[in-house]
Amino acid sequence: MFYREAGDFSTSYPEDSQTFPIRFDRYRYYLVLFVAIFVIPFTINDYWVNSIFLPFLIYAIAAIGLNILVGYCGQVSLGTGGFMAVGAYACYKLMTSFPEVSMLIHVLIAGLITAGVGVLFGLPSLRIKGFYLAVATLAAQFFLVWLFNRVPWFYNYSASGQISAPERTVFGIEVTGPNTEAWATYLFCLAFVIVSAVIARNLTRGAFGRKWMAIRDMDIAAEIIGVNPLMAKLSAFAVSSFFIGISGALFFAVYLGAVEVGEAFGITKSFTVLFMIIIGGLGSIFGSFAGAAFLVVLPVVLKLVGVDWLGWPTDIVAHLQLVIVGALIVIFLIAEPHGLAQLWRVAKEKLRLWPFPH
């Protein structure tokens, strides 16, 4: 009744191959964009931005990046935290070296630098596969965190070993540092999210995405039918690391403001982002958003219920959160290996026939 494709005729090729060929999907997408750009910025305050929106947007970029690598190309990576750290430290070095350049440029270049590092650590993927590779990416995680901890050049020889974001602007509006407005940081991150999602969606629909999926499904067979595994795997590592680097840069510069590398970009971060794409759905851009939203909102809700409402101590609620997240991962892998995205697909399928399913 509400969701149907009847009467939706395409009369040209561009119309047929657009991102959302079904009219309802398209309008929903425009509506979400409209609300995100024109409604939310005028209604939010600092609390909402810092506890929900910024982490959601930034993790969504990271999840899209990791999903390209794990969900589309099938190369499991546990080095997300390390790559986010590369983005953050590249951004920091750029911000302090070129103060007058716009933040937009800094974040983009930080993403490119991370892409380079990602390709470097992606090289072993040509020889090793599966969880051997997963463990090998841990090498990136530990080595990079150690590097940023121990080489003073990266943190500009500051006494605390931390990096903290100086005040930088985009088009004259401050987006980093202590005196930012809630809407400015929100819109800044939102712009990156929208662009990343559009790029990722179109990459995965096109020739690149098909090559990645062929490699994921069976790499030897893909090689035989003419997919170059070197190009496919390394491009997946590059694109994935590019997004993860951007999210790392935003995480440090816009969201946290000051960062201690082992704490902010440790192995837990890698697992958090991996959990997001498992819960959200491997091999789905929508799933990346759903998973990020889920794992950002869950702790906030748990804290509201456990600490504020029931009055339990914080540490018990934190442990309970571990139990819930762990159980959810296992349940999702057993009951719905394609995650929230699959639930959404099933719901749409049901809606198409509703209210007359036969």
Place this chain on the structure above:
Amino acid sequence: MPTDLLYGAEVVLNGLMAGVLYALVALGFVLIYKASGIFNYAQGVMALFAALTLVGIMEGQVPFSHLINAAFGTDIHHFGWHVPAFAAILLTLAVMVGFAYLVQRFVFRHLVGQEPIILFMATIGLAYFLEGVGDLMWGSEIKKMAVGLPQGGSLWVEENTQWLGFGNEDFYGFFIDKLDMVATVIAVVLVLALVAFSQYTKQGRAMRAVADDHQAALSVGVSLNFIWILVWSLAGFVALVAGIMWGAKSGVQFSLSLIALKALPVLMLGGFTSIPGAIVGGLIIGVGEKLFEFSFGPMLGGATENWFAYVLALVFLVFRPQGLFGEKIIERV
């Protein structure tokens, strides 16, 4: 003999001992991987959980007391008794067997036939779950593992190796932790026992049969369920031993679960399917990282132990993807 060389020898000795402890954790991985093809990331958390349970039982703590207190406003902490170490170890073993049954019944039975990487991610979820449960059950403060293992450096070794310095004033003999020596002995006994078990008992043979070919084993009447529970229990037992050793060394706390991360490069080096591989890999990693830290650490800013093992394993894997003793990987389309 020059002092530097002696210090180097001491570093190598200590590295060997550390390597034995790594190998102990890696063994648990190999057992489960061989029998069920599951790469069990939760092994480290199992060690933490076993150690927490052991301490909790010995102290007579009430399980979930924090949660109960928070939920019902009561104030209970201890039963008021102390269980002797030996009985507590047996009870903990029973808990680990129960855990093995639950894992098998509620998780992996539903994941039979899934891709290995899905199983791997499931064990990561399991690790989080178990960590949360352990903390809720026994509290998250650092505890002391007091099962009567010797502590501190061994004077006997120091006195009997002093002559190696040949009158050199700076050299006081090798410093070797007593606990490390005990751990080495226990690890050797454990490995021998495991090998004997899998070679000479009925269950051990069934275990090897399952490792070889699930379906063939099923067709000659081996119960897969039973074998998997058995294997997870064995891994739980190894985790308990590792938990006791590491717990006695550095206290029972969250960082104990990170030893799993130390064992991963050991496995990659030694091969996922080989028990001797785990031992040799552990020794190489233990010696390698201590020597590297000793000779290059000060130059690079220290704490190279965090990543050295991984980078070594990574470089190694590029040349030999199946590890030192692993079975050759053959792929067919």
